[in-house]
Amino acid sequence: xxxxxxxxxxxxxxxxxxxxxxxxxxxxxxxxxxxxxxxxxxxxxxxxxxxxxxxxxxxxxxxxxxxxxxxxxxxxxxxxxxxxxxxxxxxxxxxxxxxxxxxxxxxxxxxxxxxxxxxxxxxxxxxxxxxxxxxxxxxxxxxxxxxxxxxxxxxxxxxxxxxxxxxxxxxxxxxxxxxxxxxxxxxxxxxxxxxxxxxxxxxxxxxxxxxxxxxxxxxxxxxxxxxxxxxxxxxxxxxxxxxxxxxxxxxxxxxxxxxxxxxxxxxxxxxxxxxxxxxxxxxxxxxxxxxxxxxxxxxxxxxxxxxxxxxxxxxxxxxxxxxxxxxxxxxxxxxxxxxxxxxxxxxxxxxxxxxxxxxxxxxxxxxxxxxxxxx
Amino acid sequence: xxxxxxxxxxxxxxxxxxxxxxxxxxxxxxxxxxxxxxxxxxxxxxxxxxxxxxxxxxxxxxxxxxxxxxxxxxxxxxxxxxxxxxxxxxxxxxxxxxxxxxxxxxxxxxxxxxxxxxxxxxxxxxxxxxxxxxxxxxxxxxxxxxxxxxxxxxxxxxxxxxxxxxxxxxxxxxxxxxxxxxxxxxxxxxxxxxxxxxxxxxxxxxxxxxxxxxxxxxxxxxxxxxxxxxxxxxxxxxxxxxxxxxxxxxxxxxxxxxxxxxxxxxxxxxxxxxxxxxxxxxxxxxxxxxxxxxxxxxxxxxxxxxxxxxxxxxxxxxxxxxxxxxxxxxxxxxxxx
Numbered sequence: 138x139x140x141x142x143x144x145x146x147x148x149x150x151x152x153x154x155x156x157x158x159x160x161x162x163x164x165x166x167x168x169x170x171x172x173x174x175x176x177x178x179x180x181x182x183x184x185x186x187x188x189x190x191x192x193x194x195x196x197x198x199x200x201x202x203x204x205x206x207x208x209x210x211x212x213x214x215x216x217x218x219x220x221x222x223x224x225x226x227x228x229x230x231x232x233x234x235x236x237x238x239x240x241x242x243x244x245x246x247x248x249x250x251x252x253x254x255x256x257x258x259x260x261x262x263x264x265x266x267x268x269x270x271x272x273x274x275x276x277x278x279x280x281x282x283x284x285x286x287x288x289x290x291x292x293x294x295x296x297x298x299x300x301x302x303x304x305x306x307x308x309x310x311x312x313x314x315x316x317x318x319x320x321x322x323x324x325x326x327x328x329x330x331x332x333x334x335x336x337x338x339x340x341x342x343x344x345x346x347x348x349x350x351x352x353x354x355x356x357x358x359x360x361x362x363x364x365x366x367x368x369x370x371x372x373x374x375x376x377x378x379x380x381x382x383x384x385x386x387x388x389x390x391x392x393x394x395x396x397x398x399x400x401x402x403x404x405x406x407x408x409x410x411x412x413x414x415x416x417x418x419x420x421x422x423x424x425x426x427x428x429x430x431x432x433x434x435x436x437x438x439x440x441x442x443x444x445x446x447x448x449x450x451x452x453x454x455x456x457x458x459x460x461x462x463x464x465x466x467x468x469x470x471x472x473x474x475x476x477x478x479x480x481x482x483x484x485x486x487x488x489x490x491x492x493x494x495x496x497x498x499x500x501x502x503x504x505x506x507x508x509x510x511x512x
Numbered sequence: 513x514x515x516x517x518x519x520x521x522x523x524x525x526x527x528x529x530x531x532x533x534x535x536x537x538x539x540x541x542x543x544x545x546x547x548x549x550x551x552x553x554x555x556x557x558x559x560x561x562x563x564x565x566x567x568x569x570x571x572x573x574x575x576x577x578x579x580x581x582x583x584x585x586x587x588x589x590x591x592x593x594x595x596x597x598x599x600x601x602x603x604x605x606x607x608x609x610x611x612x613x614x615x616x617x618x619x620x621x622x623x624x625x626x627x628x629x630x631x632x633x634x635x636x637x638x639x640x641x642x643x644x645x646x647x648x649x650x651x652x653x654x655x656x657x658x659x660x661x662x663x664x665x666x667x668x669x670x671x672x673x674x675x676x677x678x679x680x681x682x683x684x685x686x687x688x689x690x691x692x693x694x695x696x697x698x699x700x701x702x703x704x705x706x707x708x709x710x711x712x713x714x715x716x717x718x719x720x721x722x723x724x725x726x727x728x729x730x731x732x733x734x735x736x737x738x739x740x741x742x743x744x745x746x747x748x749x750x751x752x753x754x755x756x757x758x759x760x761x762x763x764x765x766x767x768x769x770x771x772x773x774x775x776x777x778x779x780x781x782x783x784x785x786x787x788x789x790x791x792x793x794x795x796x797x798x799x800x801x802x803x804x805x806x807x808x809x810x811x812x813x814x815x816x817x818x819x820x821x822x823x824x825x826x827x828x829x830x831x832x833x834x835x836x837x838x839x840x841x842x843x844x845x846x847x848x849x
Contacts, residue, residue, distance in 0.1 A: 147758075150831035184833020255700060255773070361831065477841040488774070498835035 144360030145183075153365035154188050160372035166192040169371055170461050171329040172314060174201030174489025175359050181498035183361040189368065196461035197491035199313045200331060202278045203230045204459060204483040204490045205414045206306055208447040211236030214275050214304060217440050218249040224267065226260035227275035229253045233486050237447040257289035257303070264293075264301035272301045273436045281333040283307045283425060284398040287405040290427065293434050304436040305427055307406070310334050311342050312423035313414060317460055318350050325461075327371040329364070330356035332386050337402075339394025340382050347380040358386040405431060413446070415483060416456025455482035458491055465492040472496060518614040523644025536620055537606075537640055541627040545638040553638035555603060560665055564599035566590055567658040573651060575622065577696035579689075579707030582655060583625025585783055588710050589734070590659035591633045595714035596730035596786050598669045598721055599661025604630060605639035606657050611650040622653060633712035635659065667721065671748035673728040679795045680753065680815035681788045683716055683808040684709070686738050687766040687777030689784070695769065702772065704765040711784030716808040720788055723801035728789040732782070736840045739778040741787050742815075742825045743839045752821035755837065758830040759814045778827070779840050789817065 143149075161167070171177060177197045180186055186195055199205055211234055218225035218241065225241070232242040232253065245251040250270070254260050257274045264272035276286045286303060293301050310331055317323060330343055335356045346354045353374035357367030367385045374381060384390055405428060412424030427435040449455060453475075454468040465471050465484070475481040477493055484490035513535035521528035538547060545553045557563060568589040575582045587604065594601040606626060610619065630637055688709040695702055713732070721727055729749070733741040742753045755778075762777045770777050784807060790798045795813060802811035825837040 145830065147831040154831070182835060184829050184835045188831070188833050361829070361833070477838075497838050 144358070144362040146362060149362050150188075150365055153362065153369050156369050157193070157365065157372060158190050160369065160376055161190040161192050164192070164372065164375060166194070167326040167372070167375065168194045168196050168324060169327045169329055169368065170196040170198045170317070170325050171357075172198040172200040172310065173329075173331045173334070174204065174487065175332065176200070176329055176357065176364065177491050177494050178489050179359045179361070179364060181494040183364075184498070185361060185364055186499065188365075193368065195329075196325065197458070197465075197494075198317065198461055199414070199417060199459040200279070200310065201484070201487050201489040201491075202282075202306075202308055203234060203487040204455070205308065205313070205416065206234065206277060206483065207413045207415045208236050208449070209413070209443075209445050210306060211241070212445060212447060213442040215239055215241060215244050215249075216443050217273055217304060217436060218244050218251050220271075220440070222269070222271045224250045224252060224263060224270040224272045225275060226252050226254045226257075226263060226272060228255070228277065230487050230489075231275060231277065233480065234483055235480060235486065237445070257286050258292070261289050261293055261298060261301055264298050265296070268300055270300060273304055273440075274301070275304050275306070277306045279308055279310050279331070279334045280337045280402070283402055283406065284337060284395075287401045290405050290431050290434055291401070294431065299433070302434050302436040302439055303427060305406075305425060307425040308412065308414070309408075309423055309425070310338075311345075312420045313417055314343075314346070316417055316420055318346070318352075320460055320462070322462070323460070325352060326375060327352050328354040329367045329371070330354045330382070332356065332358050332363075332390070335384075335386065335390040335394070337395050337398045340384050340390065340392045341394070343382045347382055351380045353380050353383070355383045355385050356390055358389065404428075415449070416459040450481055453482040455484045458484050465495040468492065513616075516616055518610045518612060518616065518619065518644055520612055520644055520646070523610070523642060529642065532642065533640075536616070536623055537642070540620075540623040541630055541637045543636050543638070545636065546640065553603065553605075555638065555660070558662065561662040562665055564594050564597045564661040564663050565658070566593035566597070566661070567656065568593060570655040570657070571651070572693060574693075574696055575618070575652060577693050577708055579692055580710040580783075581622060581625045582653065583622040584629045584710045586655040586657045587626055587629035587633060587635070588712050588783060590657040591635060591712045591714055592732040592783075592786065594659050594661030595712070595717040596732050597661065597663065598667040598717065598730070599663040600718065601633060601635045601659055601661045601712075601714050603638045603660045604635050604657055605659070606637055606655065607641040607643075609643045609645060609650050609654040611652050612644055612647045614652050619653065622655075626655075629712070633714065669727065669729050671729050671745055674745065674749040674751055674789050674817055675728070675791070676751060676817050676819045677792050678728060678789050678817040679792050679798075679813050680742070680755065680817065681790060681795070681798055681802070681811055682738065682761065682814050683713065683785050683788070683802055684810040685761045685763050685766070686733065686782050686785055687762055687770065687780040689782050690737070690780035691766050691769045691775075694773075700773070702769060704769050706763075706765050706769065709782060709784035711807050713784060713786050713807055716802055716805050717786060717788075719801045719805060720798055723797045724790050724794040726791050726794060727798070728791070730786050730788045732786045734781050734783060737777070737779040737781055738787065738814075739776070739825065739837045740840055742837065745789070746823050746825050749817075750822045752818040752823070753815060753825040754818055754820075755815035755825065755827045757827055759812060761810050761812050761814075778837060792816075
């Protein structure tokens with residue numbers, strides 16, 4: 138099965154678009170949040186919002202792990218990278234994220250040895266191939282990427298690689314979802330649930346959304362047909378008066394998640410008591426740190442970090458965008474002072490940030506409606 | 513010459529420099545004008561022709577990759593710039609900056625590639641220069657080529673000529689070169705059957721202009737890919753460029769590699785392709801002319817010009833959605849040409 142072509146099949150999409158239009162016609166206006174940055178990106182990349190009825194609004198959530206890193210932590214990473222003998226490895230997305238006054242890209246231009254990798258295992262390989270370098274991997278991501286960091290830590294320990302450490306900024310998805318649902322004035326009708334996070338944690342952890350908040354949640358894939366099907370399933374639940382957790386992404390997500398990955402996470406990480414999220418403030422038990430057994434590979438135990446809390450620039454409304462309280466274009470500096478080339482906040486810099494996605498793909502608002510005839 | 517590596521002496525302008533010029537450069541692509549070793553080439557411009565002049569620098573790493581090398585790129589890059597300006601590429605100047613310690617054997621290979629590419633493109637190298645820098649001050653070998661092409665005074669290509677309703681044609685599959693170089697770098701544990709598309713396209717541009725003299729504008733989509741070239745056009749001509757995703761000619765290994773790496777083929781460099789804007793009623797003639805040549809055998813229409821979103825490029829998805837295709841921000845693929 139060539140998933141790229143089959144889940145982008147225009148015929149399948151048209152059927153779903155018609156079904157969505159029909160379901161939406163008999164319901165009040167709906168607001169659905171897609172938590173995942175990957176969903177935000179896919180929605181804009183494939184122009185899906187222009188295909189949905191006007192009465193359906195997609196609200197972009199905080200599921201971009203790069204977007205939620207506070208500026209102070211970027212400054213901490215830069216201070217590590219600037220030290221003699223350090224080679225910092227990170228994902229490409231992090232290079233242009235603004236810290237208090239600089240970025241990793243600028244630090245690299247000024248001489249810091251910062252290298253883009255696609256996997257933490259690449260960083261470990263660099264450490265083994267270059268024993269005179271002190272290699273630090275800047276780990277970010279939700280539960281999706283935490284297992285690969287865990288494997289890397291385990292291999293570093295097994296092979297006793299002493300010139301390698303991890304600057305851990307992994308976060309978990311459930312606490313920010315709860316924080317958003319608890320936000321005053323937050324009115325959501327359902328969630329397009331995380332896709333790849335769910336491959337690790339399964340769909341069980343989202344039960345609180347339906348049980349405690351009475352909202353439907355559909356764990357959804359990232360191809361256009363996946364997203365349309367997810368929206369259709371949410372509308373169907375609402376039409377039938379149900380509020381359940383459903384799995385649209387069955388080809389990849391098992392409801393029980395990946396027990397091996399979860400076990401690995403438990404062996405390498407523990408929950409921090411609290412962690413600062415850009416725009417959402419401090420959230421308890423929402424982030425991972427390396428356990429004591431891995432102290433030798435914990436960058437925070439080897440480097441003196443400035444650890445300064447940097448307040449967001451006054452003009453920055455990233456927090457409100459991340460909570461879905463405002464749309465990207467409603468931010469006062471969207472497209473003017475804050476653009477992909479001159480980002481003020483992380484929502485504009487990360488390829489999964491709502492503002493970047495909208496700016497890069499959605500500024501052109503010609504809504505092309507597919508004519509729909511009732512069945 | 514028995515030297516095995518390039519030394520600082522080779523760049524000093526004395527005997528060693530002369531020996532290098534003779535043994536390596538002249539022996540590969542020497543000719544009447546170059547062999548005079550004057551400070552400049554004296555060239556005669558035929559009646560009725562205008563001069564088109566272009567220059568390009570080449571810093572690609574790795575220096576060889578599936579489908580070609582820095583030597584091929586150095587010739588084809590400038591040849592293609594001249595070609596899309598409607599000129600017949602005629603003369604080249606080749607300047608090289610060499611790093612102390614570069615093996616002579618490697619230099620000979622690069623120069624052999626330059627010679628072969630020049631012969632294939634029917635251009636003559638008439639001027640050159642060689643500099644050597646200390647170990648560490650350059651990465652092996654950097655090339656700069658400047659080229660002169662001759663264009664009929666009747667040829668008129670300009671962004672201002674582009675009109676709503678015109679068709680956007682690409683001469684073949686896109687994204688091949690950038691992805692081939694990226695994978696050849698070996699940083700990624702990805703293997704795919706990918707080759708650079710580096711090739712001279714001047715015969716294809718000439719065939720197009722002969723069949724469709726009203727061709728409005730052409731460009732070779734190198735760094736920044738098709739997306740950047742279309743954005744430049746949208747701004748220069750103040751028109752909207754609409755692209756249709758279902759028409760895009762992209763090889764499956766290219767789209768597969770792009771999917772895995774989160775890249776969009778629209779932004780990936782090409783070194784043997786060009787974009788042409790032609791009036792809508794000339795599309796058939798244009799495609800017939802292009803498809804008769806191997807280098808443009810897969811030419812196809814990928815979009816059209818409109819006045820709905822002047823200055824912007826918009827891609828239409830196969831199921832009715834649309835998205836902006838913006839100028840590239842940042843440097844996702846460094847040193848691919």
